[in-house]
Amino acid sequence: MSLTVAASTELLSAGTVHELLLRVREKTPRVHTITNAVAQNFTANVLLALGAVPSMTIAEEEVAGFAGSADALLINLGTLDETRRAAIPLAIEAARAGGHPVSIDPVFVNRSPVRCAYATELLACGPDLVRLNAAEMEALFPGRAGVEELIAAGTVFAVTGEEDKIESRSGDFRLSNGHPLMARVTATGCAGGAVLAAFASVETDRALAAACGLSVFNIAGEIAAARACGPGTLVPELLDALYAMSLTDIEARLKAA
Amino acid sequence: MSLTVAASTELLSAGTVHELLLRVREKTPRVHTITNAVAQNFTANVLLALGAVPSMTIAEEEVAGFAGSADALLINLGTLDETRRAAIPLAIEAARAGGHPVSIDPVFVNRSPVRCAYATELLACGPDLVRLNAAEMEALFPGRAGVEELIAAGTVFAVTGEEDKIESRSGDFRLSNGHPLMARVTATGCAGGAVLAAFASVETDRALAAACGLSVFNIAGEIAAARACGPGTLVPELLDALYAMSLTDIEARLKAA
Amino acid sequence: MSLTVAASTELLSAGTVHELLLRVREKTPRVHTITNAVAQNFTANVLLALGAVPSMTIAEEEVAGFAGSADALLINLGTLDETRRAAIPLAIEAARAGGHPVSIDPVFVNRSPVRCAYATELLACGPDLVRLNAAEMEALFPGRAGVEELIAAGTVFAVTGEEDKIESRSGDFRLSNGHPLMARVTATGCAGGAVLAAFASVETDRALAAACGLSVFNIAGEIAAARACGPGTLVPELLDALYAMSLTDIEARLKAA
Structure with a gap:
């Protein structure tokens, strides 16, 4: 299995990561974010520091x-409540109709069967990007059952952990920042998921977008x-680092297999 | 038009701004704030740093x-949801009954017709203070239709932008901090809107209160x-600056036409 | 009365406080927290800095x-709303069934009769720990009516103020950090209430747990x-101090009668 993966692992250059970062700063994309109550303020500040514009209704x-x-x-x-449950399908439909990328972050599905069932339904819509960790992946796709079908249909998975892995039909990335x-x-x-969503709005190769976005966010964390x-x-230091990130920062720190 | 405005533009002295700031610190006014989920924590901390006491239920x-x-x-x-919609009229009625100033901040009405319609209804109650930017003003009052009537009835408008303008029946202020x-x-x-609300509780000339509150908040931002x-x-620096703001800070930085 | 109190006041050593802190860091307890929207982010960060794991749905x-x-x-x-009202009894029942300590923080019951009535009902379930200030205590138990019964049944009260007092059937603590x-x-x-809840999960003597948790949090505030x-x-400094707190910090600062 490691051989197969190695064969399809894409290289990522600091120049490419920086180029996509510049595109985000240039475009100042609006990222509508339905997120949990704990994360709202920090997520909005991360998007603003990056150069994107959050809305969260x-x-x-x-x-x-x-x-x-x-x-x-x-x-x-x-923090999936009834208001959010009602809003989510409406938001996805509107984003799809507008041709905009949809990202899903199935937080803690491994701790709540109800939430896991809900997330499984959502994933059936074929989002552009799913960010999750290994435990959440296993809860949603026991033994990876169903993952390959979604990947084949175009969904990109960003599986975070000590090493981060981006899986997509066009190739994988392995990242270690x-x-x-x-x-x-x-x-x-x-x-960090919001950063990936912002990057997805400036690059149609969503796997590349996810790899660049995750690298930028994690390098900001290192700095x-x-x-x-x-x-x-x-x-505060992470937000400042994200705001000021330069090509030199990325060149000095990027760890992409 | 610029001549008319110039004629009614009020002067604002550092001493007056500082005097009202001292009044807020002395009174420690309770400011009940129904605000969006993203802003709650920061708004509460701004009020506390200023010397006011927030409540947010x-x-x-x-x-x-x-x-x-x-x-x-x-x-x-x-983030106007059903719970907030139910709470808002009850809160306004109670504040009015108690003789306390009511401030409204119609965030993003220019991005949501539903919200714009709701805000238009709220404004009909004749709030003491409305804080908004030029795009929100235009969404609510296309071509300024209806603004003068509200101003004549006593509502003060704080229109924020590169230059901030306070409009009221007793005169205008132009601020650039x-x-x-x-x-x-x-x-x-x-x-910043919460700071204006706090200042409105210590000064019956709401235009003066708004001008002083906005200046204090924006000077804190500059520091x-x-x-x-x-x-x-x-x-954190903004909160510290607000907490420690002195007459010297205001004298050194106040930009009021 | 001061004689009676003095007789039952327990001593608290820096070593004990530190030992319980190490237990929390070792166990990394999960603390499910139903808290107000203003406090969610900060509370989650306090728990993480301490070494605990928050969840907040x-x-x-x-x-x-x-x-x-x-x-x-x-x-x-x-910020007690309908969603929270529905969730609270379910959460308490589940925690009780699992044998886990239940803490209640009746914020602002002195400012809302509705909330006070609700809190009174909750307290009837005999929580392990109640954190509140003197005004909230007086609102819930006018003239202390009903307090002794709850204490006799095993509930620990952490009454915060300039001096903090932990009251329990096994003895009291007086703390001044x-x-x-x-x-x-x-x-x-x-x-701070979340810190107490985390400490309650590593020590069955809930009064001791509360005294140690409150001391750790307040010493972090002093640093x-x-x-x-x-x-x-x-x-940010408080979170850093909590994260890095050492036995030396506790020895240098602990003020326990």
């Missing part, structure tokens, strides 16, 4: 208008961890 | 009790931007 | 699953206040 009457006029949609399933201190701040994963004294100071 | 059963016993009410229309980095932090506008390395560190 | 379908599989449950009554600047940051009390320039920088 979950009201049934409004969500289609916001999602339809945005450049990308992110659905994060943390990031810092353990990031896991001591709530919603870093959720906020922040080098400057911070703990998880508290990590947050 | 949106529960239908409780909101009248909180709003009626507070010294000011702020309604912000970001602030820093571009503030726009790279989510909810700075919303939190923070001078100390920060990006939008991440701007947030 | 309030969805009726999921809350029992999360609360039942967590090591502790915290119910905070700020903390810093006034903490009150200028929203949700510090709420986040942060010594480093911060205001309430803005206090937040």
